[in-house]
Amino acid sequence: MSAQLQTALTILRRKQVEARIGLSRSAIYAKLRHNPKRPSDYDPTFPKPVSVGAKAVGWIESEIDAWLIAQIEKSRKAA
Numbered sequence: 001m002s003a004q005l006q007t008a009l010t011i012l013r014r015k016q017v018e019a020r021i022g023l024s025r026s027a028i029y030a031k032l033r034h035n036p037k038r039p040s041d042y043d044p045t046f047p048k049p050v051s052v053g054a055k056a057v058g059w060i061e062s063e064i065d066a067w068l069i070a071q072i073e074k075s076r077k078a079a
Helices: 002-006 014-021 025-032 061-078
Strands: 050-053 056-060
Touching: 014 025, 014 056, 014 061, 056 061
Parallel strands: none
Antiparallel strands: 050 056
16 A cells, blocks of 8 residues: 555545446445445445545545456456
8 A cells, every 4th residue: 555655646526436437426325335225235345435624535546447447347257
């Protein structure tokens, strides 16, 4: 992680994450929390947000990109 911190990090806000991955706000937060009524929504591999202020969070761009690449690879192997 320290090597990753040495490079320039970019924090994406929620709307940017929505646009990048094509999911809604509720779908993003559903991936972060286990819900017994909808267990398939939870994704333990989805990047966790980081606090950027008292009431603000963001996601590290490189983690979002890595998650997207993993999703693409998973879907291509399934096909």
